[in-house]
Amino acid sequence: MSDFTAVLDSLTRQRGVRGSLVVSAEDGIPVDSNLQFGQDGNRVAALAASLYRKARKSAQAAGLGGTGFMQLEAETGRLCVIGGDEIILVVVAERTANVGLIRVELLRAAESLA
């Protein structure tokens, strides 16, 4: 059991959430995960971290300040991310999942890890 187990469990308990990961923000390597979709989380972690980095960079380029919640919406699912300087939290969810609740849980989880 890692320091992140409780956080990941609380995220994955949300209805429609298929998995959650704690990822190193800089290199996209998963630190811990709770996945229910039977796939290797390495690639999800790397892609989510890369997308989040790009969002951050573009926000910096536009002088928009720090970046908070990010959501990628696809036809049948969502990828939700929130990050700090060192780690990011990633949630993979079904399209029908309540993104408002996931966002609130992610904000709470990010605060507890800060």
Add this chain to the structure above:
Amino acid sequence: MADDVRLWSDELARDPSSLVFLPLAETLRRQGQLDLARKVAVRGLERHPHNPDAHDQLARIQADRGDLQSAFDEWDMVLRLVPGHLGAVKGMAFVRFQQGRLDEAEQLLMQAQGHLDDSDINAAIDTVRRSSGVTTAVVAAGDLPSDPHLLFADILADDQTAILLDKDGLVLAGAYYSANGDDVAQDVGASLSGVSDEALRATKHLGIGPWRSILFETEAATVTLAPAPPQGSAAGGLIVVAAAPATPLGQLRPLLERIRSRANAWLDLSA
């Protein structure tokens, strides 16, 4: 906040005629739980059909859901109950503005201005007049703006900005102004280069179908990205729209659609 929601829900279960449905629906709306918020507001209205705050609440929920006409109808009801209700007039003007019915939007705002000296109203009238002027010019020319930087200008409010990028992050149209007034479109484009490919790879890996949008919140704006129309130089590119952080997410979708359809028309014309 979660505690409040629980408390209000419990109170409502105990006493279905309680007015706590108002803060409960508002909190759910702010949390983005729009369907649930709507359900709470509608049930509240069944008990309090003449409560203007309840109609106003439902109108804001409907606007966030993108159901602009229902929002308009609810605000219209507020006005019947409380003639001159400033929030309702602003809301109705906002709907007409979003629907491109700029004359009606201006008329509503002028009506409100007649009753109250509100700086927000004056600013809104300025925005409508500017948009109206640009739209008229575009229609009169029977064409889209010749300067690609102005392609989306008539669609956007003062606190919104939009660009169309190619797959390498190069700016094809639009402008992206920072708070200082500098056009930082090229910098934003460069930093977003490759996002479309990565989003495609991520969604493919997860088996969740093609990606539709990426939204991220920053301190100064909410930014939405969507795939550019798959035509010509825009294929594999991005549409980027930034709006004030207070903009309800439900309003960003219709805005993104309008930008996308304008980009489509422009690309068709340029082909």
